[in-house]
Amino acid sequence: MNDSCTTQCTGISKEESADKLQTQSGNTNCTRKKIILISPYDLGRQPFALAEPAAIFGQAGYQVKCLDLSQQKLTDGDLASASVIYIYLSMLTATRIASEAMPRIKKMAPSAKIAVFGWYAPVNEKFLRELGVDAVFGGESEEDMLAYAGSITESGEMEQGEHPASRETVVNLSRIDFMVPDRQGLPALDKYAHLVMPDESRRIMGFTETTRGCKHLCRHCPVVPVYQGRFYAVPADIVLEDIRQQVALGAQHISFGDPDFLNGPRHAKRIIEAMHEEFPALTYDAVIKIEHLIKLPDYLPFLRDTGCILVTTAVESVDDKILEHLDKGHSAAEFEQVVGLMSEHNIALAPTFIPFTPWTTLSNYIELLDKIAELKLIMSVNPVQLSLRLLIPSGSRILELPKEETCITDFNPASLGYTWIHRETEVDALQENIRHWTEKAESRNLSRLEIFNGIRQIALKAASREAPDVTADQCGDTVPVHSESWYCCAEPTEQQLASF
Ligand code: SF4
Numbered sequence: 001m002n003d004s005c006t007t008q009c010t011g012i013s014k015e016e017s018a019d020k021l022q023t024q025s026g027n028t029n030c031t032r033k034k035i036i037l038i039s040p041y042d043l044g045r046q047p048f049a050l051a052e053p054a055a056i057f058g059q060a061g062y063q064v065k066c067l068d069l070s071q072q073k074l075t076d077g078d079l080a081s082a083s084v085i086y087i088y089l090s091m092l093t094a095t096r097i098a099s100e101a102m103p104r105i106k107k108m109a110p111s112a113k114i115a116v117f118g119w120y121a122p123v124n125e126k127f128l129r130e131l132g133v134d135a136v137f138g139g140e141s142e143e144d145m146l147a148y149a150g151s152i153t154e155s156g157e158m159e160q161g162e163h164p165a166s167r168e169t170v171v172n173l174s175r176i177d178f179m180v181p182d183r184q185g186l187p188a189l190d191k192y193a194h195l196v197m198p199d200e201s202r203r204i205m206g207f208t209e210t211t212r213g214c215k216h217l218c219r220h221c222p223v224v225p226v227y228q229g230r231f232y233a234v235p236a237d238i239v240l241e242d243i244r245q246q247v248a249l250g251a252q253h254i255s256f257g258d259p260d261f262l263n264g265p266r267h268a269k270r271i272i273e274a275m276h277e278e279f280p281a282l283t284y285d286a287v288i289k290i291e292h293l294i295k296l297p298d299y300l301p302f303l304r305d306t307g308c309i310l311v312t313t314a315v316e317s318v319d320d321k322i323l324e325h326l327d328k329g330h331s332a333a334e335f336e337q338v339v340g341l342m343s344e345h346n347i348a349l350a351p352t353f354i355p356f357t358p359w360t361t362l363s364n365y366i367e368l369l370d371k372i373a374e375l376k377l378i379m380s381v382n383p384v385q386l387s388l389r390l391l392i393p394s395g396s397r398i399l400e401l402p403k404e405e406t407c408i409t410d411f412n413p414a415s416l417g418y419t420w421i422h423r424e425t426e427v428d429a430l431q432e433n434i435r436h437w438t439e440k441a442e443s444r445n446l447s448r449l450e451i452f453n454g455i456r457q458i459a460l461k462a463a464s465r466e467a468p469d470v471t472a473d474q475c476g477d478t479v480p481v482h483s484e485s486w487y488c489c490a491e492p493t494e495q496q497l498a499s500f
Pocket of ligand 1: 214215216217218221222223224259260289314
């Protein structure tokens, strides 16, 4: 990392910053200790959540090695001399991959302490400790992670008694000092997911975050059990320096990975204004809630004029009762309103869905497909979205609903989620058939329209109905897409797990 950047962005000198971090770590003799930061999987993006703590540990004087298992393999050489290994669990898929990798990690680094952090760490504490995890962190965890590393000797022993994270999850929900992420130890940006434009040209994507956590409490969301309706801004100068360094590394497009980009609209605006002024050709995309797109209509021309070409929005359903169960904060009519607003402002929309829930019926599933066709969104919806099944992880607010409504049977440690079985066996069978068809069709590189029509025919047949296929002139415009699918609130697909 560029030293002058650190000085500029933290507002203190490098020496002062290093002293402060060494004091926070509780150990001023940490230069020989090696920290490994592992990301099992982060939706094909270069993980901000490794690069940012890498900068903090590096500045505190540790040797730091980042390993992104979506790109790199575990090796004895890297792990053998580690004092602490931190594994980032951002999503269920990452947690499942980490659990598979754990025996190898422990064998390769028998004396290292193993710690986990990220949304899925606190809610899976019991399972993770049974696997041999020594410490669990949640929320704004970098400073706690640093203090934990400071309490471990080079040979992996505790220096002064037991650290609290060894006994129970340490969740910090107060503001921390961020640093400009250190991305040097990660694979090059062009190895990660690209943005694929409608003309099939590709743009190298950078990835950063302007906030962490979320101020909303959607019932199915994995952010909620940890952040409990809070979010934290990453200082604008840190975000801008991170964008600057990614542009220097080749980024032509920035994907903002905040759970919701407009949780702090003025903060987002300040960053975008400065980014656009410095890099007028840079495009970007963000995840924005329907409620925010409706309540902040003045932002849409601003987003468009500053290079926003794609907004991902979690629609989940077009059935108002299901939206109420999920406590999504929008209605089906508001989704349609947003489709109109985005088209008016010439910003592509990528709606995401959780079509299979305990409240899905054959007819409301077909209504969802019809609505997507009616709104000319077939090219905007990643087909895998139409096969996803509601995930109910530990800590989910879905557990607040009566058991008879959610159809939950028990907790399945193998899938790290609660098993639910639909009252109507044909709905579960439909989901299985659609999942199977979508995976097969994608492996054959069928178009979104062909996959959509295949899905629709399967659903119509299940309901003993017939209807003609949707034609190419009804499917809407091709939109920019990430070359790796975006979804986090659903169970991982077989294909996704098999690739690891
Ligand atoms: S689903 Fe999105 S808006 Fe809702 S709580 Fe989660 S991150 Fe926030």
